[in-house]
Amino acid sequence: MAEKIKLYDTSKCTGCRACQLACKQWNALPAGQTYNAGTYQNPPDLQSNTWMLIRFQEMSNGNGDVKWLFRKDACMHCTDAACIKVCPSGALFRTKYGSVALDRDKCIGCKECISACPFDVPRYDPVTDKIAKCDLCFSRIDRGMEPACVKACPTGALSFGDKDEMIARAHARVKELGGDANVYGDQFVGGTHMLYVLTEKPDVYDELPERPRVPLTVIAWKDWFKPLTLLAAGGVLAGSFIHYLTHGPKDTSGDDQAGGEGGE
Amino acid sequence: MIPKKGMIKSTDAFERLVHWWLAITCIILILTGLGMMFHSFNFLGTPLGGLKNLKLVHNFTGLLFAPALFFAILIWWREAGVFKMPEDLEWIKVAGGYLWHVDDVPETGKYNPGQKAFFLAVAIFGILMVASGLIMWFPLSLPSGLVQWMYPLHALGMLVIFPFVLVHIYLGTIGVPGSARAIFTGYVTRSWAEKQCPGWLKEMEEEGRLEIYGEEKEEAAHG
Numbered sequence: 369m370a371e372k373i374k375l376y377d378t379s380k381c382t383g384c385r386a387c388q389l390a391c392k393q394w395n396a397l398p399a400g401q402t403y404n405a406g407t408y409q410n411p412p413d414l415q416s417n418t419w420m421l422i423r424f425q426e427m428s429n430g431n432g433d434v435k436w437l438f439r440k441d442a443c444m445h446c447t448d449a450a451c452i453k454v455c456p457s458g459a460l461f462r463t464k465y466g467s468v469a470l471d472r473d474k475c476i477g478c479k480e481c482i483s484a485c486p487f488d489v490p491r492y493d494p495v496t497d498k499i500a501k502c503d504l505c506f507s508r509i510d511r512g513m514e515p516a517c518v519k520a521c522p523t524g525a526l527s528f529g530d531k532d533e534m535i536a537r538a539h540a541r542v543k544e545l546g547g548d549a550n551v552y553g554d555q556f557v558g559g560t561h562m563l564y565v566l567t568e569k570p571d572v573y574d575e576l577p578e579r580p581r582v583p584l585t586v587i588a589w590k591d592w593f594k595p596l597t598l599l600a601a602g603g604v605l606a607g608s609f610i611h612y613l614t615h616g617p618k619d620t621s622g623d624d625q626a627g628g629e630g631g632e
Numbered sequence: 633m634i635p636k637k638g639m640i641k642s643t644d645a646f647e648r649l650v651h652w653w654l655a656i657t658c659i660i661l662i663l664t665g666l667g668m669m670f671h672s673f674n675f676l677g678t679p680l681g682g683l684k685n686l687k688l689v690h691n692f693t694g695l696l697f698a699p700a701l702f703f704a705i706l707i708w709w710r711e712a713g714v715f716k717m718p719e720d721l722e723w724i725k726v727a728g729g730y731l732w733h734v735d736d737v738p739e740t741g742k743y744n745p746g747q748k749a750f751f752l753a754v755a756i757f758g759i760l761m762v763a764s765g766l767i768m769w770f771p772l773s774l775p776s777g778l779v780q781w782m783y784p785l786h787a788l789g790m791l792v793i794f795p796f797v798l799v800h801i802y803l804g805t806i807g808v809p810g811s812a813r814a815i816f817t818g819y820v821t822r823s824w825a826e827k828q829c830p831g832w833l834k835e836m837e838e839e840g841r842l843e844i845y846g847e848e849k850e851e852a853a854h855g
């Protein structure tokens with residue numbers, strides 16, 4: 369099965385939030401009480417019942433004009449997914465489409481994925497004691513449909529298809545746009561399965577890491593110490609056995625009257 | 633394992649209690665930790681009703697581990713927490729005679745440098761395990777930049793403590809026969825003490841503090 373990519377083109381996004389709503393609808397996520405934080409962005413951040421949202425950002429171009437930047441924030445479906453690496457229960461898993469889905473029954477609410485994710489995506493729900501995040505509509509794509517957000521997008525800012533095709537399309541679009549436009553997602557964490565066409569440089573966008581990577585802490589933990597633990601424990605067991613056979617137990621017996629050595 | 637007449641007292645009841653309190657909590661922590669560290673050990677959660685319960689057992693056992701560690705450090709740091717130079721260095725050079733044949737192994741006190749290393753590893757990494765574990769239990773209450781470092785630290789502690797515990801169990805049982813009774817009954821044979829802690833034995837005898845099973849305390853006193 370070919371890997372799939374969801375492509376989001378900021379130059380075509382009008383911030384209508386049809387995708388945000390479609391996500392809530394398909395995943396049966398109720399709305400929560402929100403408040404006016406002085407921006408159209410609503411709710412203010414990802415939540416356990418808001419798996420994706422459009423970020424609204426006002427950007428001044430220096431001569432008094434203000435430009436609105438939109439960015440669809442949700443799980444990036446990393447190939448080198450730090451969340452999968454740390455998840456102790458196997459609740460987070462890679463699908464055959466390359467996306468990162470969640471088996472909620474398996475989640476033990478340990479929150480390890482939250483600290484690991486370079487995009488700050490997973491959210492903890494204290495009521496269910498589980499985490500929640502976008503799963504690229506696994507229930508839909510596994511039946512040959514496109515994700516709900518893509519289906520709802522009226523402007524063509526969102527599209528969904530085979531990996532190579534989408535990457536080519538993103539680069540073609542960037543060429544067309546020129547200027548600071550760039551493809552965001554195919555150059556790090558092994559390539560993401562949500563790809564952005566950004567009209568501005570990545571560092572312009574709020575909450576968007578410029579060079580995201582699997583944290584060094586996760587690498588030290590899972591790639592170094594974890595296998596070393598197995599190696600060391602196994603080595604010590606084998607070593608003790610060999611020691612017993614070759615060197616033998618220490619002779620602690622003597623000829624004193626309190627002798628009576630031997631195993632207990 | 634009832635002590636015989638003439639055996640030497642090497643540990644008191646409180647030491648033995650703290651030892652087993654620490655040992656049992658530590659082994660539970662290692663087993664439940666393994667269940668979370670490796671997917672292939674996830675099954676260790678099944679008898680507890682799932683991985684979530686295994687996590688809870690781990691976390692609450694951690695709370696019981698902390699006071700045991702506190703008492704262990706209080707009891708043993710003098711005898712097992714400080715290296716005595718140059719004797720200990722000489723002992724290390726010949727690996728205490730444990731790895732190859734050595735005619736004259738330097739005399740040690742109550743604990744040899746290997747045991748001291750084990751004590752120090754458990755003491756230092758044990759404290760780190762408690763600190764990192766508590767933070768990992770409530771990771772959303774602290775800045776994630778700090779929380780992130782607790783996981784590799786906790787894994788490093790596992791890397792140090794787990795193999796050390798295995799060596800400790802080997803040497804405490806079949807590796808050095810006669811050792812286990814020290815921590816079950818409190819008494820060891822004289823020959824065991826002469827081989828394992830000659831320095832300590834001499835000191836105790838000189839000071840007349842040696843307690844011998846079946847003899848009145850005063851009788852053992854020479855001066």
Ligand code: HEM
Pocket residue numbers: 456478479594658661662664665666668669670687688690691692693694695697698758761762763764765766768769770786787789790793794
């Ligand atoms: C001898 C002491 C301990 C050992 C050997 C140990 C071992 C482990 C191991 C191997 C893991 C799995 C890490 C992974 O997924 O790679 C773990 C996780 C964890 N440990 Fe420990 N641990 C010890 C003490 C403690 C203590 C004292 C606490 C604090 C109460 C604690 C709390 C945790 C927490 C919170 C986790 C993360 C999983 C979770 O959310 O429950 N641990 N431990």
Ligand code: SF4
Pocket residue numbers: 442443444445446449450451452468484485486487488489490501
């Ligand atoms: S963005 Fe975060 S949650 Fe999504 S796959 Fe990457 S690491 Fe996992």
Ligand code: SF4
Pocket residue numbers: 451454455456457458459460470474475476477478479480481482490498499
């Ligand atoms: S909170 Fe759930 S999904 Fe996240 S790492 Fe823990 S078990 Fe895995």
